[in-house]
Structure formats: structure tokens, C-alpha cells
Amino acid sequence: MTTDATLAAYDRLAADYLEMVKDSASPGLGRFLAALPPGARVLDLGCGPGHDAERIAAAGHEVLAVDASAEMAAMAARRDGVAARQARFDDIATLGRFGGIWASFSLLHAPRADFARHLRDLHAACAPGAAFGLGMKLGEGEGTDSLGRFYTYYSEEGLRDLLALSGFTVTDAKTGENAGLAGIPEPWIVLLSHA
Numbered sequence: 001m002t003t004d005a006t007l008a009a010y011d012r013l014a015a016d017y018l019e020m021v022k023d024s025a026s027p028g029l030g031r032f033l034a035a036l037p038p039g040a041r042v043l044d045l046g047c048g049p050g051h052d053a054e055r056i057a058a059a060g061h062e063v064l065a066v067d068a069s070a071e072m073a074a075m076a077a078r079r080d081g082v083a084a085r086q087a088r089f090d091d092i093a094t095l096g097r098f099g100g101i102w103a104s105f106s107l108l109h110a111p112r113a114d115f116a117r118h119l120r121d122l123h124a125a126c127a128p129g130a131a132f133g134l135g136m137k138l139g140e141g142e143g144t145d146s147l148g149r150f151y152t153y154y155s156e157e158g159l160r161d162l163l164a165l166s167g168f169t170v171t172d173a174k175t176g177e178n179a180g181l182a183g184i185p186e187p188w189i190v191l192l193s194h195a
Contacts, residue, residue, distance in 0.1 A: 029104070032102055042101070047072065052102060053084070067087070141153055156173065170191050
């Protein structure tokens with residue numbers, strides 16, 4: 001579950017976040033799209049303002065975009081071809097089955113104690129062979145950033161192990177570093193796997 005302070009930060013800063021991402025797709029989205037079967041039903045988990053969800057829909061897929069932030073879910077709902085609603089990680093089991101799940105830098109807000117459970121729920125929501133894209137920040141520990149958002153950090157090896165334990169097979173990884181909304185450069189990874 002994402003903390004209330006994290007949700008309040010995203011509600012407060014939704015317009016700033018939209019400005020930051022408006023002209024770009026999230027890292028690894030192209031590889032995720034290439035792994036989807038034609039016309040897949042796709043979940044964009046923690047969709048933010050829906051910038052990736054709109055690109056997924058434009059590629060010919062049926063998109064359900066969900067975010068725990070009311071402001072972010074409302075922005076996503078205004079995107080062409082995107083069905084959006086407010087939902088938390090604990091709601092994953094109620095969302096149905098998907099041919100692909102895109103979790104781009106959203107599950108990093110889940111406490112470590114809940115992360116493996118969320119991965120198991122996501123695997124259960126995948127159709128056989130479904131693509132799963134997971135974006136996370138790399139590092140150690142848990143903490144709150146200068147904007148009040150809670151983060152949990154992992155190593156690449158730790159993420160690969162957790163994905164394998166949840167039934168996913170990792171097929172691709174992309175790493176990089178950039179500054180997000182808080183303005184501090186941080187290393188990240190996007191792992192593509194299959195259920």
C-alpha cells in the first residue's frame with residue numbers, strides 16, 4: 001500500500017509531474033510494447049497522468065490505467081483511448097486478467113513488507129505468457145524524499161530474485177540515471193519479464 005503522504009504529494013504536484021513527462025515515454029516502454037500480442041488488454045499500474053497509457057492505447061491495445069492518486073487518475077481518464085480509475089496496489093486482484101502489465105516506477109512506493117505479495121497478485125492477474133514491465137529505482141533501504149514520497153529501493157539481483165519467486169521470467173533489463181520530480185539524479189532499472 002502506498003502511504004497517504006505519498007498520495008498527498010502526487011495529488012498536490014500532479015500538474016508539475018504532467019509537465020515533466022508530457023513529451024516523453026517512460027524508459028523501456030518500447031520494449032514492453034514489442035513484447036505484447038496484438039490487441040492485448042493491458043494494465044498500467046500507477047499510471048500517473050496517463051502518458052504511457054495513451055501510447056499503449058495508440059499502439060492498438062485496450063488499456064486500464066489505475067493510480068492511487070485521485071488527481072493522477074483523473075488526468076489519465078482524459079487521455080485518448082484510456083479507461084482510468086483510482087485504485088491501490090491492494091486492489092490488483094479485483095482488476096481482472098491482462099495480456100500485459102506495465103508498472104513503471106510505481107511499485108517503488110510499496111513498503112518492502114508488501115512488495116512480494118503485490119508481485120504475486122500481479123502474476124495471478126497475468127494471462128499465460130503475459131509481458132510484465134517493472135521500473136524501479138536502484139539502491140538500498142526505504143525512505144522519504146524531499147517531497148514527502150515514500151520509496152523502497154532494491155538491487156538488480158534482488159529484483160530478479162523476487163520476480164523469479166513470483167513466477168516471472170526476466171527477459172530484458174535496461175538501466176540508467178536521471179532526475180525525477182525531486183530533482184536529484186538517481187539510478188534506475190526497467191526489467192521486462194513474462195508470466
